[in-house]
Amino acid sequence: xxxxxxxxxxxxxxxxxxxxxxxxxxxxxxxxxxxxxxxxxxxxxxxxxxxxxxxxxxxxxxxxxxxxxxxxxxxxxxxxxxxxxxxxxxxxxxxxxxxxxxxxxxxxxxxxxxxxxxxxxxxxxxxxxxxxxxxxxxxxxxxxxxxxxxxxxxxxxxxxxxxxxxxxxxxxxxxxxxxxxxxxxxxxxxxxxxxxxxxxxxxxxxxxxxxxxxxxxxxxxxxxxxxxxxxxxxxxxxxxxxxxxxxxxxxxxxxxxxx
Amino acid sequence: xxxxxxxxxxxxxxxxxxxxxxxxxxxxxxxxxxxxxxxxxxxxxxxxxxxxxxxxxxxxxxxxxxxxxxxxxxxxxxxxxxxxxxxxxxxxxxxxxxxxxxxxxxxxxxxxxxxxxxxxxxxxxxxxxxxxxxxxxxxxxxxxxxxxxxxxxxxxxxxxxxxxxxxxxxxxxxxxxxxxxxxxxxxxxxxxxxxxxxxxxxxxxxxxxxxxxxxxxxxxxxxxxxxxxxxxxxxxxxxxxxxxxxxxxxxxxxxxxxxxxxxxxxxxxxxxxxxxxxxxxxxxxxxxxxxxxxxxxxxxxxxxxxxxxxxxxxxxxxxxxxxxxxxxxxxxxxxxxxxxxxxxxxxxxxxxxxxxxxxxxxxxxxxx
Numbered sequence: 001x002x003x004x005x006x007x008x009x010x011x012x013x014x015x016x017x018x019x020x021x022x023x024x025x026x027x028x029x030x031x032x033x034x035x036x037x038x039x040x041x042x043x044x045x046x047x048x049x050x051x052x053x054x055x056x057x058x059x060x061x062x063x064x065x066x067x068x069x070x071x072x073x074x075x076x077x078x079x080x081x082x083x084x085x086x087x088x089x090x091x092x093x094x095x096x097x098x099x100x101x102x103x104x105x106x107x108x109x110x111x112x113x114x115x116x117x118x119x120x121x122x123x124x125x126x127x128x129x130x131x132x133x134x135x136x137x138x139x140x141x142x143x144x145x146x147x148x149x150x151x152x153x154x155x156x157x158x159x160x161x162x163x164x165x166x167x168x169x170x171x172x173x174x175x176x177x178x179x180x181x182x183x184x185x186x187x188x189x190x191x192x193x194x195x196x197x198x199x200x201x202x203x204x205x206x207x208x209x210x211x212x213x214x215x216x217x218x219x220x221x222x223x224x225x226x227x228x229x230x231x232x233x234x235x236x237x238x239x240x241x242x243x244x245x246x247x248x249x250x251x252x253x254x255x256x257x258x259x
Numbered sequence: 260x261x262x263x264x265x266x267x268x269x270x271x272x273x274x275x276x277x278x279x280x281x282x283x284x285x286x287x288x289x290x291x292x293x294x295x296x297x298x299x300x301x302x303x304x305x306x307x308x309x310x311x312x313x314x315x316x317x318x319x320x321x322x323x324x325x326x327x328x329x330x331x332x333x334x335x336x337x338x339x340x341x342x343x344x345x346x347x348x349x350x351x352x353x354x355x356x357x358x359x360x361x362x363x364x365x366x367x368x369x370x371x372x373x374x375x376x377x378x379x380x381x382x383x384x385x386x387x388x389x390x391x392x393x394x395x396x397x398x399x400x401x402x403x404x405x406x407x408x409x410x411x412x413x414x415x416x417x418x419x420x421x422x423x424x425x426x427x428x429x430x431x432x433x434x435x436x437x438x439x440x441x442x443x444x445x446x447x448x449x450x451x452x453x454x455x456x457x458x459x460x461x462x463x464x465x466x467x468x469x470x471x472x473x474x475x476x477x478x479x480x481x482x483x484x485x486x487x488x489x490x491x492x493x494x495x496x497x498x499x500x501x502x503x504x505x506x507x508x509x510x511x512x513x514x515x516x517x518x519x520x521x522x523x524x525x526x527x528x529x530x531x532x533x534x535x536x537x538x539x540x541x542x543x544x545x546x547x548x549x550x551x552x553x554x555x556x557x558x559x560x561x562x563x564x565x566x567x568x569x570x571x572x573x574x575x576x577x578x579x580x581x582x583x584x585x586x587x588x589x590x591x592x593x594x595x596x597x598x599x600x601x602x603x604x605x606x607x608x609x610x611x612x613x614x615x616x617x618x619x620x621x622x623x624x625x626x627x
Contacts, residue, residue, distance in 0.1 A: 162318055163351035165338040167416065168368035177364075181355045 022239060029232035036226035048229040052237075055230055058218055062234055064130060065215035069198040072137040077191035079138070080145025084190070085183070087146065088153025105143040113140060114207030121208060128210030136208045137198040144197065145190030152186035185249070192245060199238070264291040264327070265420050265452040266315055266343075271324030272476075273310050284310045286476040287324060292420070292454060297446055299455040299463040302473035303499070308456045311473070312422050315454065317341045329419050339368075344413035345422040348429070350405045352397035358384070358408050359393040365416040383415040386445060403434045410445065420452040427462065439466055460500045464488060472496050488547070490622050497545045497624055504546045504592045505624075509539050517618055518542060522588035528564045530621035543624040549595040550620035553582055553605050554613050563617040568592065570606045580604060584612060 028038050032045035053059045086092070087099055105113075117136050121128060160182065164174040180187075202216040209217060219231055273285040285307040292298045300308035313319040314326060317338035326334045333341055344365070353361055359380060366376045384390050387407040397405055406426060413421055426442075427435045443466050446453050457463050463470050464484040472479045472487060472495075480492040491497035497505060506528055510518040513536055520528040520542060530544045546564075558565060568586035582594045582605070592614060596605055606612050 157349055157351060159347045159349050159351035160353065162338070163345070163347055163353070163412075164364070165318075166316060166343075166345045167365035167412070168339050169364075170339055173368065178353055182353075 025232050026236045026239070029229055029236050031229055031232075033229060036228055038227055038229050038232065048233050052230050052233045055228060057213065058215075058222075058228070058230055058234075061213045061218035062215045064212060065199050068130060068134050068137060068214065069195045071134050072141055072198040073191045073195040075134075075138045076141035076145050076194040077187065080142045080190055080194070081149050081183075081187050083142065084146040084149025084186075085153050085179070088150040088156070102143045102146050105140055106147065110140075110201075110203040114204040117204065118207040128208055129212050132208040132210070133205055133212065133214065136204050137194075137201060140204065141194035141197055144193050145187070148190040148193065149183060149186050152183045156182065188249065192249075196242065263293060265294045265296070265329060266290075266292040266454065267327040267330075268311075268315075269325040269327065271311075271314060271321045271326060273307075273314060273319060274322045283476050285314070285321075288478065290471065290478070290481075292452060294452055295450050297443070297453045297455065297466055297468045299457060299467040299470045300473055301457055301460060301463040301470050301499075302479075303458055306473040307476040308458075308473050309424060312345075312424060312454060312456050315420070316343055316345050316422050342419045343422055344416050344418040345424065346406075346409045346413050346426045348425045350397075350409040350426075350429075352405055352408055352412070354397055356396075357393065358389065358395050358397070358400070361397070361408055362412045362415050364412065369416070379415055380411075383411040386414075386448060387411045402430050403438065406430065406438060410442075414445070414449055414451065418451065420454055421446075423453060423455045425457055426455075427457075427459075435462075442466060464500070472499060474499075491545055491624060494543065494624055502548050502593055502595075504548060504551070504590065506544045506546070506588060506590050506592075508542065508588075510536060510542050511538060513538055518623070520544065522566065522586075526566050526587055528566065528588075528621060529618035530564075530623050531619060532623050532626060536623075536626060542626065545622045545624050546592070546616060546620060548581070548593040549579075549597070551592065551594045551614050551616045553584070553594045553596060554615070555606060555610060556613070558613055558615050563615055564621060566592070566614045568612060568614060570608050570610045570612055573604055573606070573608055575604075582606065582612075584614060586614065 027041075029048055030044050030046065031038055031041060032043040032047070033040075034042065083098065083102070087095060087102075114136075117132075117139070118128075121132050126132060156179070160178055161174055164178040165171075169177060200216050202220060205214050205217060206220075213221070215234070219227065222228070222231075268288050268290040270287045270289060271285065272283070272287045275282045275284050288311065300311055302308045310319055314321050315328075317333070317336060321334060324334070325332055328342060353364065356364070362380045362383060363376050366379060371379075380393075381390070384393065387410055389404065389407050389411065392400070392404065392408075395404075397408065400408065406429075409426070423442075427438050430438060439462060442453075455463070455466065464487075467484055469481065469483055470487050471481045474495050480487055480496045482490075482492075487496060488500055491500060491503065494505065497503040506520065508520040508522065508528075510532070511521045511527075512519050513532065516531055516534075518530050518532045518536055518538075518540075520530070522528070528544055528546075530542065532542070536542070566586045566588050568584040568588075570582055571585050571591070572581075572583035574581045577598070579595045579597050582596065584592050584594060586592055594614065
């Protein structure tokens with residue numbers, strides 16, 4: 001019985017470990033703090049939700065981040081799906097190298113990536129800003145999408161595509177009518193991953209942003225002068241959207257009842 | 260070229276390169292499959308039967324030779340432009356589409372009018388007894404139902420030939436036997452050429468008009484189920500199809516088209532042989548186990564083959580009892596005895612028995 005009790009204790013410990021920071025963030029969005037210091041509990045209020053967009057700079061930073069994350073998600077989604085499909089489906093000259101590069105991009109330290117991207121942009125004479133941030137984000141997100149999609153394509157029954165061809169579908173129709181709908185869940189997960197990676201990226205963004213401020217950069221900059229509760233509110237909202245998407249995805253991908 | 264053939268293969272062969280070595284998957288093959296025929300490619304795994312079928316479907320390009328469909332050279336035509344359809348071993352049903360959408364897929368590709376699609380899909384679902392299942396998704400259906408969807412999806416296009424790649428392999432025995440009858444009925448109903456790939460000799464025997472037995476990339480024998488079973492052309496066919504007893508030895512006397520192989524006093528095997536077989540020629544004789552009579556008493560008449568032996572094994576199979584007999588001639592022979600009349604076993608292990616069968620039930624292998 002003690003073993004079972006220890007298992008319970010361990011489980012709750014892990015859950016607490018994972019959720020406590022998030023719960024603290026959410027709680028302090030409701031903190032009735034008088035000044036900019038939002039670090040001690042001063043009573044419950046909803047007023048920060050009404051005043052969430054009160055700080056122009058923060059709002060602008062959030063909009064920038066959302067825009068960058070959206071573009072990154074779409075571009076990395078499209079390119080990563082193509083690469084992942086090719087890697088999962090075909091053996092071609094250089095496929096091993098591409099595979100290696102994908103994992104290298106995932107595993108290389110962000111600091112190295114950020115510094116080298118800065119060097120690259122400077123030496124090319126490209127001024128840092130939203131465009132360079134987006135290029136950098138797409139670059140490191142492609143690999144994640146590709147890896148997720150590749151894993152799905154590897155387990156895809158090859159005869160599905162043959163069946164489509166057999167029934168008169170050309171390669172284009174086969175991809176869009178058969179392959180893509182089947183790998184769509186993997187593509188969506190890859191794209192959501194790209195969005196999540198992009199919206200809170202700090203290291204690479206810091207190197208490639210120039211004078212542009214994104215949501216994480218703004219938060220970092222204001223930690224020294226105190227984080228306004230609006231940050232907690234925005235963080236909570238982003239978190240809730242993420243949870244909502246995760247829940248809908250898991251409900252939709254739940255295997256149908258077998259007869 | 261035979262214009263009555265739905266499918267014709269002319270010198271078609273396929274080589275694969277595996278680890279730098281060239282493997283002959285299918286050796287040059289000439290084959291004509293008639294319109295409306297139920298044709299089986301039968302053989303053990305790796306014999307080239309599936310590769311042959313995939314070359315007909317267009318998924319494999321032959322290393323050489325020509326594939327004709329209805330007299331038209333389609334060797335270099337891609338699968339989506341070939342007028343044949345396939346039922347895959349895994350069924351390959353589109354999991355994101357309903358039964359209706361699966362079956363309609365091919366017609367939609369051909370831009371058939373909506374109303375016409377609805378009519379033809381409805382008709383086809385009726386033939387495969389799936390009316391009312393239109394909205395089900397494949398994973399909400401049983402294996403047998405999925406099998407029918409796969410069949411309907413292929414047949415609804417009215418192909419010149421339907422290719423079936425071990426379609427019953429995933430079903431349990433009972434369902435498999437049911438689907439065998441069903442497939443045969445459907446084939447008669449739609450009148451389309453069926454090319455059926457299987458490693459199950461029972462399946463091939465019960466359903467086919469003709470069977471090609473394949474081994475190591477070549478056809479060992481081509482013929483009706485009866486021919487293949489009764490007159491196996493090679494040792495391989497004799498062993499692969501059903502159970503076969505093989506006896507060899509030199510022909511003793513040849514008289515009136517019957518050769519006699521003698522194994523000792525009163526022990527002989529009679530076999531009909533074609534002209535040209537002379538005394539002393541080596542012969543290999545196949546006898547099917549159900550043709551042999553087993554008895555403890557010496558046979559009164561001595562018109563046919565007679566061998567003596569000792570029973571080593573008796574196995575009761577319900578409809579029949581199988582005896583293994585070690586003969587004085589050297590070979591172990593298997594005998595099936597129908598349990599229609601015998602209330603008890605004809606012999607027990609250790610019994611000395613006489614095996615008899617008439618001359619026409621022996622068949623000489625590989626003699627032409």
